[in-house]
Amino acid sequence: MPELAELVSTQRWLDVGCGVGGSSLTLATLFPQMRSVAVELVPKVAAEAVRRAEGHGVADRVDIRCMDIRDLKEVDEFGGAFWAQPFFPEETRAETLAVIRRAIRPGGLLFMQEHEPEPAPSGRSAYAVRRLVANGWNVPFGRTAEQLVAEAEAAGFDPVRIAATEVGRYAILRRPTQIGRDAILRPPTGLEA
Template structure:
């Protein structure tokens, strides 16, 4: 390996030892291979993309450094926003669909609302969730709203690649300006990525866009860890998100109160395979 990479042998050995200690690589005799979870990321059907996760890790390391040095982080560039969007989501593969089916089983109110036919995804990123929904519900129409044009363009490309561009529309738009009324039966809001000043206006737009009785689903993300192993990652992500002016690690109860301020009614807080979900009714 040193001969092919031009990395000095001792430095290469130190690096490989680090990868083995982190359970990224395993060694049997002279043979080195990725451990199963990381090898899966290189397969077309893997839940996560190794390249996307590595790019995301590199971006987050840089942002943590910037968060320490400056008072408030600037908005991400288009390229950085696309890197973050790709790294923050799963792949709409069969594995992803199976996991999403398990989630829907725990939030049947949302699944029933999707089945009514029109779905809104606010802050859709590269649209993995919306594309997975489209695969599971072949009769639905879905609209994804994404603020960053480069990310919206990638979502549009992926919709075409999955053969659902005729019923999945992606708009590069600020969700606060959505002017449709009573047009959707279900909505998922990627709430962790919205700044404090954008949250209530976005919720009002969602409330207006949902039909009476429509369901809004929100995910509690980045809940405070109780084990030291995950505490450092939590603290670093908090630095970055708070640098953007976004509330970090809002609890399900806090999300319910926030949505209630614009007229949503809490149905329940559900525990799912993807963490706690807040089910709200228009």
Template structure:
């Protein structure tokens, strides 16, 4: 038997299999990194790494062996979570900001949300649509979307208020309504910007309403901010509010028209309704954003939500409910549909949609 020189080439089918395997490996590495970061956060290591320190100091604080610390820190370094300065190791600047007390959304909440999503994605494929999120998971989601009141959010909401003259009524002591207020992130920012205003937030789930009330107390604004654990469809106030914000992405399609009718009745004539265009299709070519958008669409539609309506489509929803169109405004928070309760009989209204 003689040996000859020959080259073994992978078949096209084998190359395709290898490409798919490489992609799966990439996804798996990301999930593993999240699991490690979650474990580090639960073990209380992240606050220890807020300031650079030696391995010996970390060993004393954590009780772990040097070999174990080195193994964990090697992975955290590779993922940009920590950085080394000589013999000292600490959080990288970006993760230090994310773990700080003034972070808009805390890392613990973000990690809880990242841990929760795969389960809901699996359910969205395997389970019938329309199953609501559990209250525990809804609270996790509310914390991530609502965030905390921080100096940075105050600046952002001040820019928003300056861009929207409709909010001037709050400066003079007007009443604002937040429908689906979650943990009251937006509501509390507006309450602090407009210290003469009175704000009411409606939240359906008790645990989320309790968290919102806790944040109200922490900021000392209980006398002018009220959180109600209430289904908006049961709100019976009429002509009681000057402005309303509706967290429309989180309301099922089946009740949207009825919710708008309740808000219309609750606003004073000339009162303003604002709705945010929260999800925007990504630019062509941005594959990471496109994947995230597609997954969000799957999750929201599975729970019976209308996903990613444009501001113009939100205006049309409002018009169908009896509102009068004001405009579509470009703001620091994206595009907002702005409508108002008519001051004139409906038959004499002229809808005037304009885009800024």
């Protein structure tokens, strides 16, 4: 995903649902110019992310915030964002996408990873148990990249492409670029692998 490297090298990055900071800390280690905000709701998990950021020597560049993303106040501040979408309950998803859209600059990119794609027959029993647990938590399970694109389109993003990577497929979308008061310039919407 060359767009990701370009973004984290040149613009502020937003990591929504950062967990213990795996993604943000890896990127900050690989890209010394990266500046980011990483948001985590669970205090103990956010504290671990802070501890790890300090251990990696990137705490001055990765601002880890323990908060509900829906309380984020930044507007047009980030060049791009990653949303750890499988961990967000259904009732929070539309508002979370609206906050991300507002926080990303016009033309900025949103990345969402497909999680738990349908397994081969040998893995279906464990898959069924994980689906049952997710349903109990009221979080989505096994949404395809195409379904993630549709969800983000409903929130006002434009599809860019679906990227097949070594760690799974990613839906990449763009916040439309607004020119003037009424005109909206939309990039091509063809989805390519």
